[in-house]
Amino acid sequence: MPVSVKPDVDGKPDVHAALCPSRGVLEHVTSRWGVLILAALLERPYRFSELRRAIGGVSEKMLAQTLQTLERDGFVHRDAHPVIPPRVDYSLTALGREAAEQVWALARWSERSVEAVERARRAYDEARS
């Protein structure tokens, strides 16, 4: 089956081209919950219920949907254990780890930068009030 990559004019994937599938890859790893799931899984594998607690504000539905998207993309491995009660572990694949390392760094940068951003917002608002 041919790979359905739509190249840009140079024949290479380009996230800045509206129809290039690489944009969808970028959107999945930078999605609201995708970022937080990948960053959490970089530390260790999680069960579904643990992930739900670790990611403040996520609903069961959004967590399940995002995990399924990340699993289908080949970033997350889902391991369902045939036990009672059912237990499902989620972990990163090698490809997922590459994405997770980058979004983890971006998450830590956001935490370090929040004071600078809040200062910038106050200066912006004050200049316009």
Add this chain to the structure above:
Amino acid sequence: MPVSVKPDVDGKPDVHAALCPSRGVLEHVTSRWGVLILAALLERPYRFSELRRAIGGVSEKMLAQTLQTLERDGFVHRDAHPVIPPRVDYSLTALGREAAEQVWALARWSERSVEAVERARRAYDEARS
């Protein structure tokens, strides 16, 4: 004026805490259009109309809104020239450059990984059909 950072239980910003403002910072730099704008501006300053052409699929409204968010956060500098017709240049601040370098790397990674992701999707779909 006190900084309104809501710390997690350890007293440090934490993107995994629902109410921590660092999550908002992360969401702005990873937003659909924010990522593509930052990655483009890492190459060079752009005029509004150039950015619109460079970022396939963005509407004028979404581009203006996202640029304003990034400007207020202190990531993007807006330089309006008093000429006729009006000309507005956008460039990265030092803080914006830090974010842009990371999302640029993630964009390039997405382009490199798109074939692996498409293979994973086919395998996932075939296992379930």
